[in-house]
Amino acid sequence: MSSYILAQGVGLDVPNYVTADRSAKSFLSTLLAAATSRPHREFRTILEDVSLEAREGDRVALLGRNGAGKTTLLRVLSGAFQPTRGTVEVRGSRQALLNLGLGFHQEATVRENVFLRAAAMGLSGRETAGLLPSILEFSGLESCANHRLAVLSSGQRMRLGFAISTSVQHDIMLMDEWFGAGDAEFVDKARARMTDRVRGSKIVVLASHNFQMLREVCNLGLVLDFGRVVHFGPIREAIDAYKAIYQSTPEYRARRARQAVTRRLAAGEGGGDGG
Structure with missing residues (x-):
């Protein structure tokens, strides 16, 4: 059966608790107001009227400035967030590489965390037991299987999360940036596995700012701005549309102006040395 993603008119509102402005007449009055005032709840729209269709063979890039809603959309497509409005239909197994440390239990052992994360991915205990040796080997944690997760470094926990999340091939891969963290040896292994998993996936949705990589991997692009x-x-058209957005911002124009000044100063200094 064919895999697909179909999102229609998706909107997502999230609660935001706001405290009214308080006048700071004195330390005591400020402390009393902070202890007694109650924040009121407002809703903030993160996504609005987002539609997306991806069929087998599609590699979709999500483009947008920071805060545009890319990661939130990936979480909606993964099923982690339910949309406030609209519908999302997904056929096929999904794997979301969004937060590699999510769901870990610090006081559980490395081995126990493998089983916990794998169960959340829908794997049976027998399947996980078969994958355990390769997960520990890939993450370089064979000697740490019975250590509490809390004693591992952040890099070791990251390697473990990546090894678990990519231990099986899924129909649909949802990614927030191409993996590139860790020591050089592990990064090379991780990139090779990512390439293999992308090739084996029927659909890929990838958020990134790496235009060259997106041109090589993706055939479609969806540009978000303010959700x-x-x-x-x-x-290629999507990348051009995204460039037009960020190149129109005051921050971009100011940065380009600073770069132009720097180049002129450097050229002037070079000319003086030559004379």
Whole structure:
């Protein structure tokens, strides 16, 4: 049966608890107000009217400035967030590489955490037992299987999360940036596995700012700005649409102006040395 993703008119509102402005007349009054005032709940719209269709063979890039809603959309597509409005239909097994440390229990052992995370991925105990040696070997934690997770370094926990999350091939891969953290040896292994998993996936949805990699991997691009779709189409057109957005921002223009000044100063200094 064919895999697909179909999102129609998706909107997501999240609660935001806000405290009214308080006048700071004195330390005591400020402390009393902080202890007695109650924040009121407001809702903030993160996504609005987002539609996306991906069929087998599609590799979709999510493009947008920081805070545009890319990671939130990935979480909606993964099933972690339920949309406030609209519908999401997904056919096929999903794997979301969004937060490699999510779901770990610090006081459980490495071995126990493998089984806990694998169960959350839908794997049976027997399947996980078969995968355990390769997960420990890939993460370089064979000698730490019975150690509490809390005693591991952040890098070791990251390697473990990656090894578990990529231990099986899924129909649909949802990724927030291409993996590139860790020591050089592990990064090489991780990139090779990521490439293999992407090739084996029927559909890939990837959020990234690496234009060269997106051109090589993706055929489609969806551009988000302030939680709304501003472009969805072939990847090169999508990259151009995204560039037009961020190149119009005051921050970009100010940075370009600073770079131009730096180049002029460098050229002037070079000319003086030559004279």
